[in-house]
Amino acid sequence: MISLRRAAPQLIALAVILFLNWLAFPGFFNIRIQDGRLFGSVVDVFNRGAPVMILAIGMTMVIASRGVDLSVGAVMAMAGATAATMTVAGYPLVAVLAAALVVGLLCGLLNGILVAFLDLQPIVATLILMVAGRGIAQLVTEGFIVTFNEPGLIFFGTGSFLGIPMPVVIAAVLGVLAILLVRRTALGLLIEAVGVNRSASTYAGLNSRVLLLFVYTFSGFCAALAGIIATADIRGADANNAGLWLELDAILAVVIGGTSLLGGRFSILMSMLGAIIIQAMNTGILLSGFPPEYNLIVKAAVIIMILLAQSLSLAGAGAFFRPGAKAKPQEPLRSSDPSANKAQNPA
Amino acid sequence: MSTGEALVSAEKIIKSFLGLRVLDGVDFSVRPGEIHALLGENGAGKSTLIKILTGVHQPDGGTIRLRGTPVTVRDTGHAQELGVGTVYQEVNLLPNLSVAENLFIGRQPMRWGLVHRSEMEKRAKALLAQYDIDIDVSADLGRFSVAVQQLVAIARAVDLSGSVLILDEPTASLDRAEVETLFAILRRLRDRGMGIVFITHFLDQVYALCDRITVLRNGKLVGTREAAELPQVELVSMMLGRALAEATHGAEAERRSAPPSSGKRIEFSHYGRARSVAPFDLSIGAGEVVGVAGLLGSGRTETARLLFGLDAPDSGSLTIDGKPAKVLSPRAAVQLGFALCPEDRKTDGIVGDLSVRENIALALQARRGWLRRMPSREQAELADRFVKALDIRTSDIEKPVKFLSGGNQQKVVLARWLATNPRLLILDEPTRGIDVGAHAEIIALINRLCEEGLSLVVISSEIEEITAYSTRIRILRDREHRGELTGAEISPDNIMRAIAAQASASNEGASA
C-alpha cells in the first residue's frame, strides 16, 4: 500500500535510532526464546510501543478528518479502571472486556457528537473528557490502585501467541483490520475527502457528520483497547497514571508517520511505524542509562524539526520569515480572486 | 485624463497571480468631491484593483499617484497614512470590541500610561455625532445592526484617512432606509471634498449616488463615463461584454423547441426562502437547458443552493415525474439524481489533495455508500473515460487535482457529476476563470449533454454564452425570478434589456 520511497525518511530515522541503541547497548539485537516467548530489547520496543500503536491507529483517522482527540489517555484510564474493578468484582472475562470496550465506544461517541453535531472545535470537545475522564476513572476505582490476579486478563498484557507478546499481536491484528476497514471499503477515501475539504465533500453528497462520528468513536474504541492492555500489563488500574501523556505520543506518532495535522491523506501503517520510532527512542534513552524523562526533550526536538521541515516545504526557503504569509489561508474564500491560486503552491 | 486634479490615480496597472493576468493596463482615478462607481462582474478585477490601491497587493506594473506624485503603497497602514481608507463588505471591524475601541484601537487616548477610557468614549461619541449616530459607544460593536457597524467603519476610515474612501459593497446587507442614511452621509462627505469609490452590484444605487462610473471586465478597463450620460442598458452591456450593435448576431442560432417530454419533468413550485430568493416556479423537462441570467447578487447562486438542497426552502414543493419529493440536503439531492457544479470551485468543488481519479469517483462513491467501495481499477477506468471524454489535461490520473489548471479542475468537478449519471445538472458559472479553449469545450459539452437528454440549469454572467445553448432563459433581478425568455425572444439584446429594466417596469420588461 505505501511505497518504500514514501516511507524512506521514517525508515531511515528508525534505522539510525536502532543503530544508536546498538552502540549504547551492544546486546540490543539479541533475541532469545524463553518459555515459548520471544525476549530481547527489540521485542521490547514493539511490546512497549503497542499501546501507542493502537492509539495511533484511531488517532490517524481523527487527524485525517482534520481533528484531534485529546481524550485518549483519559479514556485508557477509564477503560482500564473498568476492567480492573469488574475483574476484582468477579465478572467473567468476556463481560469485563465488553464493558471496557463499551466505555471507550461511549466516550468516543460523546466526542463525535460534540464535534460533528455541535460543531465544537475538536481540541475543545475532547478536552472535556481529557479533564473529567481521569476523575471518572478514579470514581470507578474509588481512588485506589485496583490490583488483580486474573490470568485471563493478565494474558492480554504479558501473554504471548506463537511466541509473540500479546500486545504486539493485538496491535498488529487491529492495524490489519483497520487498514482493511478503511481501504477495502470507501471509508478511507471519504474520511480524507472530509479532512481536506469538508464543504466540497458535503457538496459531493458525503455524510460528513456520520463520518466524523465514526472516527471519534473508533478512536475511543482503540483507546479502550490500549487501556485494557496497559492495565493487564501492570495487573492493576492506576487511574492517575494509566495512559498519562499518551495522547501526545499518539499525536506525535501520527505526525511522524507523515499525516498532516491539517487533515487529508493518511496512512495507518506509517503512524504505527511512528509509534515504534517513538518507543525506540524511549528504549534507547533507558538503555543509555538516562532517566526516562529525557526523551521528553528528544520528543520536543522531533516536533520542532517536523514543524520546521513542513514549514520549509510549504513556504519554500526564504519565504520563511515572512509574516505576510499569515493572511494567505483565508484568501481563497473569495471565489473569483485569482490570488487563491497561491494556496496550491507545489511542495 | 487630468491626473493633476485627481486625489489618487492608478495608471496602466498590471497584476498577475501565478501567470494569470488579473489586471491588464487598468487606469482609474478619483477626483475630490466625486463618488465614483467601480463596476464589473465577479473576476473582473475590482477587488484586486482596490487591494493594489490600499497596499494589500503590489502591482507588477503601472503607477499609483497621489495628487500627482507617484507613490508606493506599502501596506494598509501606509495607505491610511496617505489618506486612503477602505470599508469592506463584510465589515472588517471587531464585533467583540466596544464601538469606541474599534474607532480608536492603536491610538487610544492615554493618561498615566493607561488607556483613558472615558476620554476615548467621549471622543467616539463626538465622532459619531457627526454622522447623527447616537449609540452607547462602550457596548460591543457586534450588538448593533450591520448598518450601524457599517457607519462606524466609515467613521473610522474617514477619521483615519480623510481624503479617499473606498466602499466595497457597503449596501449588500442594508435595508432601504439604512441605504438612504448611508447615501446621505456619503453625499455629505463628497460635498466636503472627499473622493469616494463605490463598489456595488445594485445599478439603481449607482445612478442614485454616483457621479462617474468605471467598468472593468476580465481584468481590462472597459471605460470610465459620466453617470448622467450613460444609459442603463449600455452600462449592462459594458459589464457583460457585448456591444449592442452586434446584438442580432446570436439570434440566428436555431432555437431548440423544448421537447414536451411526456410528464418526465422536475417541477419546483412556489419554491423560495426568505432573504435568499423570492418564491418561484421552475419546471424542467429532459433535454432542456434553462439559462439563468442576472447580475451578481440577483439571486443566481441562491437559486442553485435551493435547488440542490444546500439551503432548505421555507416555502414550496417539488415533484419529480409527478411524484412529490424533498431535497433538504445535498445527499438527498444526489440520491434523486441532482448534481451541482458550484461557482466557487476551490472551496466547494475540488478536494485539492486528492487525485483526479478520486475526485471524479467521489460523488458516485458517496451515492453508493461507504460499504460498496469502487475498486481502484473501476475508479481508474471511470477517470480515464472522463479524462478522454472531457479532454482533461493532466499528466496522469493520480495527480492531486490542486495542481491542475482552473479549466481542468472545472472539468474534473463536471466529470464527478457526470459519473453519477444525473438527470438534473446545475452549473453555476461553469466557464468562470478558465481559458478560452476550455471555455469553448465546456459550451460544446453542455450542448452535447442536452442532446443526451439531461436537464440542465446553467447560471452564467456570459450573456452570449447562455444565448448559445439555452432553450429558455430565466431573468433574475433583486433576488426574484422576474420572467422568462423563450424561443425567438432569446437574444443577448433582450436579455440585457430585461436585466437592466427598471424595477417599476418589472414583468413587462422581462417578457418583452
Added chain:
Amino acid sequence: MSNRLLPFYATLLIAVVAYGLCVMQFPNMFSTRVLGNLLTDNAFLGIAAVGMTFVIISGGIDLSVGSVIAFTGVLIAVLVGWYGFHPLVAFAIALLLSTLFGAGMGAIIHYLDVPAFIVTLAGMFLARGLSFVITTDSIPIGHEFYSTIQSLYWRMPGGGRLTVIGGLMLVVFLGGIVLAHFTRFGSYVYALGGNRQSAELMGVPVARTTVLIYALSGFLSGLAGVVFSIYTSAGYPLSAVGVELDTIAAVVIGGTLLTGGTGYVAGTLVGVAIQGIIQTYIVFDGTLSSWWTKIVVGILLFAFIALQRVLVLVSSRKAGALAPA
C-alpha cells in the same frame, strides 16, 4: 443583558451558590481562615491562569504552563541550594528564562504559522525534559529568605491569614485586569482573538502582540513556579503535572470563550475560586475523594462550553437574519 457577560454572571452565580451550599452544610467554611487558605493554596494556579486567560482570549492555547512551573521550581531550588544564589537572584533568572521561553514559542507560532497547540506541546515536553536534565530528585530549599516569606502574612479580620503568595496572586489578577482593559496591548489581545485578519487590517501589530502574549504567559508561568517553590519549599521535576488543564478549565469556567475574543481576567479568578471551593468542600467532608474535583470541573467545563455554543448559535442566527448566507 449582553451575551458576552452571560457566562461570567453564570460563573459568579455558580460560585456564590456553591459557596452558599457549602456554608449551609459546614458553617465553618464561612470564615476568613478558609478564604486565606483558599488564596494560598491556589496562588500558583491563579497566577498561571491569568497568563492563560490572555492566551485564550487571543485565540491560542498554552500547554507548557505546568512544565514551566516545574522547571522554574527546579531551577530555583538548584540555584539556591547547590550554587548558593540568593533566592531573589534565582527568581530573576528563572523569570527571565521563562519569559524568553514563552516569547520563543510565540515567535514560532507566528512566523512559522503553526498551531499554538502543537508548538506549546513541544514546549511542554522541552520544559519538563529540561527539569529532568537538571535533576530527577526533589530538592528541598532551606534558605532563610523562604522561611521569612512563608511566615509573613496579614491577619485578616476573623483570624484568616493573607500570605505573601496569596496576596501576590490578587496583585497579579489586579494587574491582569488593568492590562486587559486599560492598555493598548489588552485591546490588541482581544482584537487578535476576535478576528486576526481584521485586526491586521486595522493596524494591530500582530507579530509583536503574539510574541508578547506568549512571553506574558511564560512570565506568569515562571512566577507561578516561584510561588509554587515558596509554597512547597522544594523543587521537583514531576510537580505541577496537568496544571495546564486546571488553568484552562479555570479560564473557560470563568467565562472566556475557548475560541478567543471574549473573556474576563476577573472571571478566571472566579473560575479558580470554584475549583478551590470544590477542593475545600472535599476536605471538609472528609469522606469524598479528591477525584471528585476533576469530575465536577469536567461537568462545569462541558456546561460552559455548551452554554457558549448555544449563545454563539443564537447570536449568529440573529445576525443571519440580517445577512443572507
